Amino acid sequence: MPTIAVDAMGGDxxxxxVVQGVAQISLATDIECLLVxxxxxxxxxxxxxxxxxxxxxxxxxxxxxxxxxxxxEAVKRRDTSLVVxxxxxxxGRAEAFVSAGNTGACVLAxxxxxxxxRGIRRAALASVYPRQREHRGQDALALLLDVGATVRCxxxxxxxxxxxxxxxxxxxxxxxxxxxxxxxxxxxxxxxxEVLVEAHRRLRQLPVVNFVGNIEGNDxxxxxxxxxxxxxxxxxxxxxxxxxISEVLYxxxxxxxxxxxxxxxxLHLLAGGIERLxxxxxxxxxGGSPILGFEQLFIKCHGxxxxxxxxxxxxxxxxxxxxxxPREIADALAAAR
Amino acid sequence: MKLGRARPGAxxxxxxxxxxxxxxxxxxxxxxxxxxxxxxAFERAEDKVExxxxxxxxxxxxxxxxxxxxKALVYFVSASPPQIGAAIRKKLALDGVPYDxxxxxxxxxxLKRGKLRNLREHVGFKLAELLRGRLAAPPGATELxxxxxxxxxxxxxxxxxxxxxxxLPPARLAPILRRIRVDPRLEGDILTLAGRAAxxxxxxxxxxxxERRSPPATFRLFGPRVVPTFNYFQTAAVLGADGYLGAEExxxxxxxxxxxxxxxxxxxxxxxxxxxxxxxxxxxxxDALGAPLRAAGVLxxxxxxxxxxxxxxxxxxxxxxSGWGRRAGAAAGEAPALDYDAIxxxxxxxx
Numbered sequence: 001m002p003t004i005a006v007d008a009m010g011g012d013x014x015x016x017x018v019v020q021g022v023a024q025i026s027l028a029t030d031i032e033c034l035l036v037x038x039x040x041x042x043x044x045x046x047x048x049x050x051x052x053x054x055x056x057x058x059x060x061x062x063x064x065x066x067x068x069x070x071x072x073e074a075v076k077r078r079d080t081s082l083v084v085x086x087x088x089x090x091x092g093r094a095e096a097f098v099s100a101g102n103t104g105a106c107v108l109a110x111x112x113x114x115x116x117x118r119g120i121r122r123a124a125l126a127s128v129y130p131r132q133r134e135h136r137g138q139d140a141l142a143l144l145l146d147v148g149a150t151v152r153c154x155x156x157x158x159x160x161x162x163x164x165x166x167x168x169x170x171x172x173x174x175x176x177x178x179x180x181x182x183x184x185x186x187x188x189x190x191x192x193x194e195v196l197v198e199a200h201r202r203l204r205q206l207p208v209v210n211f212v213g214n215i216e217g218n219d220x221x222x223x224x225x226x227x228x229x230x231x232x233x234x235x236x237x238x239x240x241x242x243x244x245i246s247e248v249l250y251x252x253x254x255x256x257x258x259x260x261x262x263x264x265x266x267l268h269l270l271a272g273g274i275e276r277l278x279x280x281x282x283x284x285x286x287g288g289s290p291i292l293g294f295e296q297l298f299i300k301c302h303g304x305x306x307x308x309x310x311x312x313x314x315x316x317x318x319x320x321x322x323x324x325x326p327r328e329i330a331d332a333l334a335a336a337r
Numbered sequence: 338m339k340l341g342r343a344r345p346g347a348x349x350x351x352x353x354x355x356x357x358x359x360x361x362x363x364x365x366x367x368x369x370x371x372x373x374x375x376x377x378a379f380e381r382a383e384d385k386v387e388x389x390x391x392x393x394x395x396x397x398x399x400x401x402x403x404x405x406x407x408k409a410l411v412y413f414v415s416a417s418p419p420q421i422g423a424a425i426r427k428k429l430a431l432d433g434v435p436y437d438x439x440x441x442x443x444x445x446x447x448l449k450r451g452k453l454r455n456l457r458e459h460v461g462f463k464l465a466e467l468l469r470g471r472l473a474a475p476p477g478a479t480e481l482x483x484x485x486x487x488x489x490x491x492x493x494x495x496x497x498x499x500x501x502x503x504x505l506p507p508a509r510l511a512p513i514l515r516r517i518r519v520d521p522r523l524e525g526d527i528l529t530l531a532g533r534a535a536x537x538x539x540x541x542x543x544x545x546x547x548e549r550r551s552p553p554a555t556f557r558l559f560g561p562r563v564v565p566t567f568n569y570f571q572t573a574a575v576l577g578a579d580g581y582l583g584a585e586e587x588x589x590x591x592x593x594x595x596x597x598x599x600x601x602x603x604x605x606x607x608x609x610x611x612x613x614x615x616x617x618x619x620x621x622x623x624d625a626l627g628a629p630l631r632a633a634g635v636l637x638x639x640x641x642x643x644x645x646x647x648x649x650x651x652x653x654x655x656x657x658x659s660g661w662g663r664r665a666g667a668a669a670g671e672a673p674a675l676d677y678d679a680i681x682x683x684x685x686x687x688x
Contacts, residue, residue: 027550032603043614047554053567053611054604 001030002321004314005094008037009064009081010101012304015041018100021310023051028311031318034059034094036085059088064101067303071104075112082106086113089296096297096317098288100305106298107149107291114294117326119333123293124161125149125232125300126168127239134223139173144183144220144228147235149291155198158182158229162209163332164292165227171323172316173226181215181225183234189214199229208335287312295326352408352478353581355398356470359415359425359439361485361548363391382427388546389598390569390590392432397573397586398481399435404583408475411436414466416459416488418444440466460493461519461527467497468530471539480540481581483572486551491543491563492517492684495675498540498562500531504674507532513677542579544572553615558680564617570594571608578622584629591635602637609636 006022008015019042022033032055035042039060046056061084065074075083082101086109089097099106107125116123126145133140145165150157162180169178182200184192189200191214203211215225220238230238253274256263267274287309288301299317301309360366365386395411402409411434417425419441429436442462471480482497484490496513499505505513507528514524545556545565553565566572573590576582594600609626612618618626630636 032607039614047552047615049552050550051552052550053571054600054607057607057610058614 001032002096002318003032003034003094004317004321005034005036005059005085005088005097006310006314007081007085007097007099007101008035008042010099010106011301011310012067012100013306014064014100016045017305017307018310019045020049020307021305022056022314023049024307025311025314026052026055029055029315029318031055031314032057033314034085034088036061036088037064037081038062059084059093065105067102069102069105071102071108074102074105075108082109083113086110086298089298090114095321096299098299098301098310098313098317100288100301100303100310100313103148103300103303106300110291110294110296110298114296114298116293117295117330117333119337120160120164120293120329122146122150122153122157122160123291124164125289125291126165127235127289129239129242131221132223138223139169139175139226141173142220142223142226142228143169143173143178144230144235144239145292146230146232147239147289148232151232153195153231155195155202158195158199158231159202159206159336160293160333161229162203162206162211162227163336164329165229166209167328167332168290168292168320168325169226171325171328172319175226177210178226179212179224180209180227180229181212181219183220183228183230183238184214184216187214187216195231206336208332287314287316290316290320290325292325292329297321297325350405350407350479352410352475353398353402354410354412354470354474354478354480355395356412356414356467356480356482357395358484358490359413359417361388361487362483362490362546363387363413364425364428365548380424382424382431385424385428387428387432388548388569389600390573390593392434393590393593394569394573394576395434395436397582397589398576401582401586410474410478412470413439414463414470415439416442416462418442438470440470458518458520460489460496460517461514461523463493464497464500464519465523465527465530467493468500468527468534471497471501471534472530476536478539481576482540482543483546484543485546485548486555486565487549489517489684491545491556491559491565492677492680494540494543495559495563495680496677498543499675501534501536501540502538503535505531509677513681516681542575544575546572558676558683560675567611568594568600568608570600570605571612574609574612574623574626575617577626578618584626585633587626588630588633588635591630592633595635602635605630606636 006018008018011018015037019035022035023046025031025033027050034057036059039058042058061079061081063077063080065080065082074080077083082099082105085097088094090113107123110123124146125148126143127147128141128143130140131142143165145161166178166180169175182196182203184196190197200214203209212225215228217238220228221242253267257267288299291298291300297317297320299313301313357363365388399409399411413436422439422441425439482494484494496505500510510528510531511524514527540562543563545563547565547567556563556565564575566575570591573582573587577584577587591605594605595602609623613620613623627636631638
């Protein structure tokens with residue numbers, strides 16, 4: 001069973017939610033978790049919940065990076081749970097790292113301590129999100145990358161993202177030949193400027209990528225592509241837009257229910273459908289997003305992650321280790337050369 | 338740090354009395370449904386499954402006591418009916434467990450009297466039997482008690498320990514027994530037996546096998562005498578640190594888990610780390626156990642620098658200096674008076 005290091009101090013609800021998530025995983029699976037952080041606080045949470053100590057070790061450290069800290073300055077501190085954990089993975093004491101902490105610091109810590117796969121120039125933060133299925137058997141989740149690790153990209157980097165995303169979807173979502181799309185402002189291949197046109201040309205020529213062409217914003221939530229590639233700035237805006245719309249829909253629903261009895265009655269009739277939508281858009285069940293491109297694995301969870309979300313992220317990390325995701329990416333790169 | 342070494346020239350240690358619950362402590366009994374209850378009742382000895390490491394632990398306790406020139410007695414006190422006695426005795430024989438007696442609860446007698454509630458009320462029965470056992474035991478015997486987190490073993494054993502220590506006078510005990518709704522007929526017996534058995538601090542440790550994985554914090558109100566453990570390697574390690582087992586015997590229990598229960602050396606190392614973090618075993622004692630256990634292959638071999646284990650112990654020592662984990666090494670002599678009202682209040686809230 002793989003050993004997964006977990007940042008006990010990262011996230012809005014750390015260490016409680018993180019430790020509780022690991023405790024749940026220790027009872028349900030054989031995954032060994034290495035909790036990194038303030039040992040006293042971790043132990044105090046652990047003793048108040050059910051857990052299996054046989055699957056939990058603690059790597060103590062004294063410092064933690066706040067969610068609002070400047071990432072560049074924060075990763076210089078060597079005894080933070082994030083840096084200690086990432087170094088533990090880099091040294092081979094664990095096989096993957098899970099954190100709900102400061103996203104910028106997570107990406108920088110990886111860049112500082114992990115080794116990029118041969119041929120990869122920039123890492124990508126990928127995010128899984130729910131989308132409409134176009135055909136039976138299609139995965140309910142799509143992968144969008146990059147969502148913030150590399151703000152501006154060259155065409156070659158977008159090609160690498162396509163190869164990395166494809167490899168991840170093949171291993172984790174078990175999609176044999178994932179459809180890869182390039183996020184753009186139009187479906188025509190000449191749209192989007194020099195970088196996107198060049199990326200489109202290169203991707204079309206790659207036999208190892210099932211490239212389906214340009215994808216527009218409205219296609220993001222449809223099932224046209226399993227992997228959508230874009231630069232970090234655009235990906236981050238798109239992802240936050242999807243999350244924002246989902247939240248506004250719930251707020252509107254709640255407001256409507258409070259306003260009129262007839263509307264409340266109508267919503268009551270729709271309760272089953274609304275609940276299905278809630279389950280579909282509930283980020284806690286997707287278990288975090290991978291930072292791809294390194295020899296080591298890093299799963300970044302939502303800052304607001306609950307115990308359940310952390311537990312699912314640990315499971316995803318273990319799956320990525322077992323399924324040799326970095327090797328799959330390296331093989332895809334080699335085949336594309 | 339004692340680790341089971343006999344001190345030459347010292348007066349012979351007091352006899353050791355080990356008393357075990359049976360179901361969920363020794364045996365992996367299933368009571369979750371009526372069907373599993375019936376299956377357990379009619380199960381053959383060969384089909385009964387013991388908790389991994391328990392048989393080896395009992396053998397090790399006996400062997401170490403003998404090596405130390407001390408008499409060790411092993412008794413089982415079970416609320417199961419005597420009708421399953423034959424299968425249990427055969428199972429213990431199959432496991433090669435040396436024991437000196439078993440007491441069962443005569444459930445049939447309660448049925449005949451129409452006392453259905455008493456079928457499930459075990460506090461009075463167990464308390465009375467423990468006190469009777471104490472009166473029959475060699476004077477001055479030190480006791481180790483073993484139970485689980487399915488019923489009220491931590492409460493029963495703590496009450497017993499405080500009664501024997503003379504910390505719980507009849508005026509305080511009677512209202513507690515009434516709150517637990519102990520059979521009124523037993524109440525008088527218990528009060529009489531308690532008066533006769535009181536003779537000083539005798540119960541050194543109460544081990545609770547966390548079969549249900551109850552949070553260890555649940556047992557905090559019982560004080561440091563009660564030690565919740567997640568597996569019998571943990572129990573063995575605490576007994577090793579207390580001097581009731583040698584490192585070799587602790588290793589033997591660990592090896593049973595490695596060879597027959599799917600454990601890995603890393604899982605056992607994590608178990609030991611958990612005991613240290615909970616303050617049950619001191620970092621010094623864990624360190625002393627660590628080397629021979631590593632040599633025996635029960636814990637993972639130290640890496641080139643032994644960095645991982647040293648880092649953990651270093652952090653724990655720092656925590657120890659800051660006053661955290663003061664429970665480590667606390668034994669019977671340091672046992673504080675328990676607040677049974679608070680314990681019962683909490684039990685009612687969580688019920």
